[in-house]
Amino acid sequence: MEEIDVAVLGAGISGLQAARLLRDRFSVRILEARDRVGGRLLNHTFANGDTVDIGGQWIGPGQDRMYRLVEELGAATWPLYDRGDNLLVLDGRSRRYRGTIPRINPLALADLGLAMHRFEKMARGLDPARPWAHRRAAAWDAVTLRSWIDSNCRTRLARQLFAIAVGAVFAAEPDDLSLLHALFYARSGDSLERLLAVTGGAQQDRIHGGTAGLCERMAAQLGDCVQLGSPAKKVKATADGRLRVDYRGGALLCERLIVAIPPNQALRIQFEPELPAWRDQLMQRMPAGSCIKCIARYERPFWRDEQLSGQVTSPAGPVRVSFDNSERGRESGLLMGFLEGDVARHYSGVAPDERRQAVLDCFARFFGERARHPLEYVDKDWSSDPWTRGCYAAFLGPGTWTSYGERLREPNGRIHWAGTESASQWYGYMEGALESAERAAREVQQQLERAGALHV
Amino acid sequence: MEEIDVAVLGAGISGLQAARLLRDRFSVRILEARDRVGGRLLNHTFANGDTVDIGGQWIGPGQDRMYRLVEELGAATWPLYDRGDNLLVLDGRSRRYRGTIPRINPLALADLGLAMHRFEKMARGLDPARPWAHRRAAAWDAVTLRSWIDSNCRTRLARQLFAIAVGAVFAAEPDDLSLLHALFYARSGDSLERLLAVTGGAQQDRIHGGTAGLCERMAAQLGDCVQLGSPAKKVKATADGRLRVDYRGGALLCERLIVAIPPNQALRIQFEPELPAWRDQLMQRMPAGSCIKCIARYERPFWRDEQLSGQVTSPAGPVRVSFDNSERGRESGLLMGFLEGDVARHYSGVAPDERRQAVLDCFARFFGERARHPLEYVDKDWSSDPWTRGCYAAFLGPGTWTSYGERLREPNGRIHWAGTESASQWYGYMEGALESAERAAREVQQQLERAGALHV
Numbered sequence: 001m002e003e004i005d006v007a008v009l010g011a012g013i014s015g016l017q018a019a020r021l022l023r024d025r026f027s028v029r030i031l032e033a034r035d036r037v038g039g040r041l042l043n044h045t046f047a048n049g050d051t052v053d054i055g056g057q058w059i060g061p062g063q064d065r066m067y068r069l070v071e072e073l074g075a076a077t078w079p080l081y082d083r084g085d086n087l088l089v090l091d092g093r094s095r096r097y098r099g100t101i102p103r104i105n106p107l108a109l110a111d112l113g114l115a116m117h118r119f120e121k122m123a124r125g126l127d128p129a130r131p132w133a134h135r136r137a138a139a140w141d142a143v144t145l146r147s148w149i150d151s152n153c154r155t156r157l158a159r160q161l162f163a164i165a166v167g168a169v170f171a172a173e174p175d176d177l178s179l180l181h182a183l184f185y186a187r188s189g190d191s192l193e194r195l196l197a198v199t200g201g202a203q204q205d206r207i208h209g210g211t212a213g214l215c216e217r218m219a220a221q222l223g224d225c226v227q228l229g230s231p232a233k234k235v236k237a238t239a240d241g242r243l244r245v246d247y248r249g250g251a252l253l254c255e256r257l258i259v260a261i262p263p264n265q266a267l268r269i270q271f272e273p274e275l276p277a278w279r280d281q282l283m284q285r286m287p288a289g290s291c292i293k294c295i296a297r298y299e300r301p302f303w304r305d306e307q308l309s310g311q312v313t314s315p316a317g318p319v320r321v322s323f324d325n326s327e328r329g330r331e332s333g334l335l336m337g338f339l340e341g342d343v344a345r346h347y348s349g350v351a352p353d354e355r356r357q358a359v360l361d362c363f364a365r366f367f368g369e370r371a372r373h374p375l376e377y378v379d380k381d382w383s384s385d386p387w388t389r390g391c392y393a394a395f396l397g398p399g400t401w402t403s404y405g406e407r408l409r410e411p412n413g414r415i416h417w418a419g420t421e422s423a424s425q426w427y428g429y430m431e432g433a434l435e436s437a438e439r440a441a442r443e444v445q446q447q448l449e450r451a452g453a454l455h456v
Numbered sequence: 457m458e459e460i461d462v463a464v465l466g467a468g469i470s471g472l473q474a475a476r477l478l479r480d481r482f483s484v485r486i487l488e489a490r491d492r493v494g495g496r497l498l499n500h501t502f503a504n505g506d507t508v509d510i511g512g513q514w515i516g517p518g519q520d521r522m523y524r525l526v527e528e529l530g531a532a533t534w535p536l537y538d539r540g541d542n543l544l545v546l547d548g549r550s551r552r553y554r555g556t557i558p559r560i561n562p563l564a565l566a567d568l569g570l571a572m573h574r575f576e577k578m579a580r581g582l583d584p585a586r587p588w589a590h591r592r593a594a595a596w597d598a599v600t601l602r603s604w605i606d607s608n609c610r611t612r613l614a615r616q617l618f619a620i621a622v623g624a625v626f627a628a629e630p631d632d633l634s635l636l637h638a639l640f641y642a643r644s645g646d647s648l649e650r651l652l653a654v655t656g657g658a659q660q661d662r663i664h665g666g667t668a669g670l671c672e673r674m675a676a677q678l679g680d681c682v683q684l685g686s687p688a689k690k691v692k693a694t695a696d697g698r699l700r701v702d703y704r705g706g707a708l709l710c711e712r713l714i715v716a717i718p719p720n721q722a723l724r725i726q727f728e729p730e731l732p733a734w735r736d737q738l739m740q741r742m743p744a745g746s747c748i749k750c751i752a753r754y755e756r757p758f759w760r761d762e763q764l765s766g767q768v769t770s771p772a773g774p775v776r777v778s779f780d781n782s783e784r785g786r787e788s789g790l791l792m793g794f795l796e797g798d799v800a801r802h803y804s805g806v807a808p809d810e811r812r813q814a815v816l817d818c819f820a821r822f823f824g825e826r827a828r829h830p831l832e833y834v835d836k837d838w839s840s841d842p843w844t845r846g847c848y849a850a851f852l853g854p855g856t857w858t859s860y861g862e863r864l865r866e867p868n869g870r871i872h873w874a875g876t877e878s879a880s881q882w883y884g885y886m887e888g889a890l891e892s893a894e895r896a897a898r899e900v901q902q903q904l905e906r907a908g909a910l911h912v
Contacts, residue, residue, distance in 0.1 A: 141631060142600060142602040142603065142606075142630075142631040143599070143600055143602070143603050144598060144599055144600060144603070144854045144855075146598040146599070146854070147598065147599050147600070147603050150598075172855075173855050173859065174598075175597060175598040175854045175855030175858070175859075176853075176854060176855040176856075176859075264723075264740050267720075267723065267724065268723065268724045268726075270724075274840070274842040276804070276805060276840065277746075277801070277804040277805070277837060277839035277840045277845075277846075278801060278804060278805055280839070280845050281743065281744070281746060281801070281839055281845065281846060284720050284743035284744065284845065284846070285743045287737065287740035287741045288737070288740065290733075290737060341859075342859050345733070345734060345737070345859055345860065348732070348733040348734060349732060349733070349734055381733060383733035383736070383737055384730070384732065384733045386730040389733075389736050389737070389740065390733075390737060390740070397632075397853040397854065397855075398600045398602070398631045398632065398853065398854060399600075399628075399629050399631030399632040399853075400632075402631070403629065403631075403632075403797075403798055403801055404801065
């Protein structure tokens with residue numbers, strides 16, 4: 001049986017980064033369930049050669065690790081098309097606006113602005129490394145984000161728009177989320193405003209070759225230490241204190257393990273001895289969000305002719321937010337829309353043709369009849385993907401942060417936890433995946449060096 | 457490979473009952489992970505021969521299936537000791553009371569009574585088979601039970617006592633639960649009052665030989681169709697439409713499968729083709745409660761001398777509710793206390809001796825110094841048990857009933873769902889486990905008979 005220093009579960013961006021940080025000093029192997037690297041980052045190539053991210057795609061200011069990685073790997077970014085007017089499609093009428101806040105009636109606008117201001121102020125007071133430690137953590141974790149929105153927005157429209165913003169950020173409904181989790185999440189990415197913004201925010205930049213392309217470059221550097229098609233089945237402590245990892249088709253022995261897969265996936269691995277109750281019950285309480293990413297390709301981005309940005313907010317949906325996802329330097333126009341939360345849950349069970357039709361009907365309501373007839377259409381339902389089972393990330397419902405959260409990043413013996421769901425900065429984003437990889441790699445390195453010193 | 461009509465996963469009371477209902481007409485096999493039957497029902501035998509339920513133990517009025525089963529199997533029940541005074545231990549002082557509502561100051565008492573009245577009235581309006589269909593379901597599912605308690609109790613004491621009641625019923629904190637789930641749960645067991653009551657309620661009767669004894673009798677009837685030590689690993693649809701179940705040590709082929717294990721356990725089984733997103737995400741959103749059941753054995757039930765029932769309510773805890781669990785016809789006095797919700801989460805990680813000491817210190821505060829020195833002590837942390845991972849049952853947090861609940865009992869092709877978490881009556885109780893078994897067995901029988909007719 002192969003004997004190595006460190007095994008990593010998952011060749012998403014977090015697992016790949018952890019391996020990169022450790023491989024100079026230690027023998028490392030990544031076990032990846034799929035026959036590709038990238039996890040929740042995935043390219044789709046259209047018939048004309050256009051490549052588009054059908055998983056996570058954006059980076060923005062404050063995500064320093066990601067910009068550094070892009071540079072290191074010799075990739076390049078370009079800004080999402082963000083010129084012209086955005087649309088708010090409400091009760092069948094379209095209104096144009098710029099920036100993140102639509103032009104709505106002054107009362108609802110003030111209402112929404114005040115609620116967002118209050119939310120941001122609460123979020124700013126949180127330490128994202130220790131949200132449970134805030135003096136109001138218990139109260140904030142005892143209520144849903146929906147309850148908070150309902151108490152803090154007086155107008156129906158402000159409530160709707162706040163809920164859409166949440167759907168776009170979490171791929172979940174405000175009912176699902178603990179207020180504390182929503183505040184933590186916003187704070188961990190600086191602020192809700194930054195999470196919502198395009199230019200200057202989390203939707204600012206795309207990466208040439210796609211985010212999955214980054215992962216492929218990382219994997220190329222790592223060479224044969226990345227092992228595809230090898231889902232881990234069982235992790236067992238051996239008599240000498242090491243860990244034996246059984247995966248489909250083989251087994252290995254390692255000194256330390258880094259788990260860099262989503263919580264709902266880690267829950268499905270058998271551990272021997274069993275993980276303690278707190279870790280298992282915590283993972284039981286970290287369900288994944290619900291998201292279907294839909295992209296239509298047109299001959300050209302025709303909406304730009306009418307000074308439209310491609311960005312739409314539409315409470316009626318089913319696409320509640322859309323973007324101009326056209327690749328820089330290519331002629332095609334790509335419209336991208338998210339089905340999120342309850343809408344994703346519904347359309348996940350609907351026949352592909354019917355789903356496609358519903359999305360294109362919606363694009364036609366936004367941009368006219370031409371949008372109903374793309375050259376190509378593709379979508380990806382991440383909740384149906386057996387190695388992900390939901391996107392963008394796991395969320396914490398009420399009670400979980402304060403009952404279990406303190407131990408979210410705590411290793412279990414020689415088992416260390418990475419992945420964006422263990423990040424304190426930019427939880428849920430690629431940046432968080434890198435941050436968690438650095439932390440887990442540091443933990444492992446310290447332990448292995450300490451053990452090495454003892455052996456000498 | 458063995459070929460049978462019906463495979464059942466889990467030899468808890470639900471799986472056993474499903475097999476009993478089907479075995480006369482069809483070939484049936486139960487695959488049980490443990491080397492015992494009973495699931496969340498488990499006996500402990502003390503050194504003197506006293507046997508006590510260290511898992512689920514009570515039945516009460518309205519649980520007709522359970523009383524019928526007890527009679528069918530030739531077992532007998534006896535009522536829990538429910539004479540003398542109950543204690544409310546508050547701020548270091550003990551107050552005696554009778555029934556379910558402690559003697560507290562009139563303002564808090566009226567406050568608590570009104571809140572419970574309001575809760576019961578809302579619950580009565582629900583159809584427990586379709587809680588999502590109530591016209592206020594969306595609003596009730598958008599808030600935590602904590603939010604509702606906080607808005608509906610004006611006094612701190614009423615809030616505390618309502619929260620203890622919830623802890624005792626759900627083994628969870630009011631933060632964790634959707635209000636709709638709490639209302640559904642109460643309605644599915646008739647009313648909150650019935651769930652809380654001893655005589656006339658869900659804690660009325662014990663079963664001679666323990667509830668696990670019932671399961672053993674059921675298993676004895678089923679003979680070698682119960683297969684122990686055989687955790688299911690993978691369920692795969694074969695080319696001819698049947699299901700192949702791979703378990704540790706073997707595999708079988710079946711026409712239909714009944715899954716009668718808790719949702720968090722079913723989530724860990726691999727399905728091929730994969731379960732649809734709605735089923736997987738629903739199971740991700742059904743975490744188990746947190747409960748440690750603790751029992752101390754004394755020479756005799758000395759508290760009865762002081763006209764105490766053994767029933768205590770104590771917000772300070774760690775034991776927040778206790779009972780006189782002495783067996784009828786035996787001399788020993790058995791005190792039973794629950795560690796629940798956050799308290800269970802804390803004590804799950806504490807060394808056994810320290811946990812024992814904390815519980816006995818607490819019993820001593822309730823019943824005097826004698827309680828500190830039992831002849832024997834035993835506890836069972838169900839969250840640490842790898843085949844259960846939490847008790848009493850799975851709960852649904854905000855948003856889940858209305859987003860996913862409608863399909864809770866819907867079969868997935870040839871896979872049918874049983875277990876108390878799929879019950880509409882007495883969800884979370886043994887009675888619910890039997891109700892779900894009847895429904896799943898009926899579904900399977902109808903399908904197999906229809907298929908049989910087609911073959912003829």
